[in-house]
Amino acid sequence: MKILITGTAGFVGFHLVEKLLKRGDEIVGIDNINKYYDSNLKYARLEESGINRSDIEWYKEVRSRKYPNYRFVRQNLEDKAQLMALCAREQFDIIVNLAAQAGVRYSVENPDVYVQSNVVGFLNILEVSRYFKVKHLVYASSSSVYGLNETMPFSVEHNVSHPVSLYAATKKSNELMAHTYSHLYNIPTTGLRFFTVYGPWGRPDMAYFLFADSIINGKPIKVFNHGKMKRDFTYVDDIISGVISVLDRPASTDLEWDGKKPNPSSSSAPYKIYNIGNNQSVSLNRFIEAIERNLNREAIKQYFDIQDGDVPETWADIDSLHDLCGYEPSTTIEQGVEKFITWYINYKNYVPIDALV
Structure with missing residues (x-):
């Protein structure tokens, strides 16, 4: 498949690219390489994937020296014109949106950055998915959306209307925005609530x-x-196995969905939400x-x-993901x-x- 992955200089994006390239997919990765944490680590991840740091410039395509089916472009999700041009040129089958302004505590002091990156940027991802008829949009949500909920383990069928950080609120907004586009334009969208990912090449702010x-x-x-x-600390390899399992199974309508007793994790539209954690x-x-x-x-x-x-x-309830693909963190x-x-x-x-x- 031909896949656009955003955030490929990031922790999860880097690992996902490596895994998909090894199975033979064609990948175009984008990242703005911001300075939220040490950008040297981001460049090192790219170098590990064969993207030469000295070749990276804004909006310039760089081909991997390690993987012939991997190309990288430095750009912002907020730049809608450039994103539209890229998707018009490439005609992707699937988009995986992992790019976001991360960090719960950072959002308390820097709210504007989160709205631009996580809301405006995600809107642009939805727009290109709509215009270019993407077969499946998979995007990173977060366990932080559960907020004040104290019922353990956290289930995708729980109410998540009480976030306690702006970061969590932007991730919840992504889920709502995705549902709207699934409903209006029949775009299969799947949101993945990651639970405290850790492992090699991880984020130094964690x-x-x-x-x-x-x-x-x-x-x-x-x-x-x-x-x-x-x-619910979850090793990155287990996260990646869950992402790929979902990637290969586009969201579909829930034939048993009832508007009088709505299940928050599915819909009459092709929309799904899953937890990915260590359970x-x-x-x-x-x-x-x-x-x-x-x-x-x-x-x-x-x-x-x-x-x-x-x-x-x-604490993640992963039953729905297990039912979908047999997901078992190991x-x-x-x-x-x-x-x-x-x-x-x-x-x-x-x-x-x-x-x-």
Whole structure:
């Protein structure tokens, strides 16, 4: 298939590109390579995919030196004219929208950025899907949409009308916008609520990355909610397997959908929502312990109350995704953290801890 993937300099986008290219799909990736976190890591991901950093310019197509069926273009989703021109030229079968302004806490202080990237940019994705009759639009939502909901595990059939951060609100708006376009224009759309993705090539603004960096440098780590925070930590390979399974199964109408008892995760339109998680809630303290074991060092912990915009716990009900494609996450916390730390030490060129003892 010919697939447009947005956000391919990002964490999940990078891994998805690698997997799809190896199975033979033709990929065009776009990313604006913004400076929300260290852009050197974004360029390093692209280099790993064969995109030479020195060749990257705005709106210039760069062909991978590693994969003949991969091309990359640096551009913004907010630039509708350029996005329309790209899609008119390429005529994609599928679009996977992973580009977004990420970060729950950052959205508290920088709301305007989220509206431009996550709302205006997503509207443009919907528009090109409409005009060029894309066969399936798959887009990243987030577990953060569950907000004040305290019923565990989080189900796609739960109400998600009480977000506690603007980031979450923009992700919920994406789901609503996608449903509107599915209803009006019969575009198959599938939203994927990711649950705390971690692993090699991950985001340095995420807690596990910050923890590893601080522990290895002997600096204190900030532990919010006094370590009682719980997250459905999901290893990136498990996320990617779920995305690809959904990608190959375009959303369809729910023949049993009832407007008098509406199921929020489906519709009379070709619209679906799924959770992709590890199907377990793990304490932040346990996650930190796994990092400490793999680094052979104890963290210096500073405890704080929960931050604005955070929720105390997440836990994904993945039954609907399992019913669709047999989805089963297979990576334990201990296995996933070990793989991350191995990559991290190599990426940072640190001397192995044992050699320092």
